[in-house]
Amino acid sequence: MKEKQLVEIAELQKGCEQGTFSLKLNWETLRSRVGKAGEDFFHYEGNTLIGYLAIYDFGGKIELCGMVHPDYRRQGICTKLVEKALLTAKKRDSRAILLNAPAESQSAKGFLATLPCRFDVAEYQMKWQETELTDYEGVTLRPSKEADKALEIQLDVDCFGLLQHEAASYYERIKKERLNTFVIVYEDQVVGKIRVEERDGEAWIYGFAVAPAFQGKGIGKKVLKQVILEQQKKGNPIYLEVEATNPAALKLYESCGFRSYHQQDYYLYNGS
Structure with missing residues (x-):
């Protein structure tokens, strides 16, 4: 991944969340991957990043988290990104592959309903008051x-x-x-x-x-x-x-x- 792509991912994230939910992109891990390849999948329209998916390896399990800009959904972009990521994930020695989606994202849940997967666990993100x-x-x-x-x-x-x-x-x-x-x-x-x-x-x-x-x-x-x-x-x-x-x-x-x-x-x- 290149430094420039971190900026593009951040911009795409803002466009996808629009203040209604929060994507879990594990930014501390993404920053550590600059200069490396094989765990990040990109889809561009011209010079604009409109689709992105990342693989995260957490010891025994692999997590996938991705996004597609709202203006480009229902065009098969997310399906292609997931297919590419799964090919990589299946080659690894992991006990489970998990697909992550914000609970508030209806578009994510609709997409996951098309895949062979089932709900496994919920995770709360918490902030100190x-x-x-x-x-x-x-x-x-x-x-x-x-x-x-x-x-x-x-x-x-x-x-x-x-x-x-x-x-x-x-x-x-x-x-x-x-x-x-x-x-x-x-x-x-x-x-x-x-x-x-x-x-x-x-x-x-x-x-x-x-x-x-x-x-x-x-x-x-x-x-x-x-x-x-x-x-x-x-x-x-x-x-x-x-x-x-x-x-x-x-x-x-x-x-x-x-x-x-x-x-x-x-x-x-x-x-x-």
């Missing part, structure tokens, strides 16, 4: 080191259901993309991890996990409050994502002031 925060001491965060590799991989196995080789591959990808991972230290032990990405005046929280043996001690809440306070000092609005099937995480986030503002729906591809 001003809330008084106390009792956040007792844990510390530090940047991830090479010595933390084994634990970080095991956290993805224990907390996110990845297989060992999937978690190892995902770890290497995160490091290669230079995404900001911090480990959580409690009583001189590394007990978890969290990723905080600051882009365009916003902060996003990803990959937040506490080892099962240390859950239920209030560690996650203290860490979350610390991250919120740090980003609040910088003036950054704070966002995160959580699956609807994870009520414990949802309860934690809501207790710290996060509120859902968008829903992303995922459909499991079951074609051959």
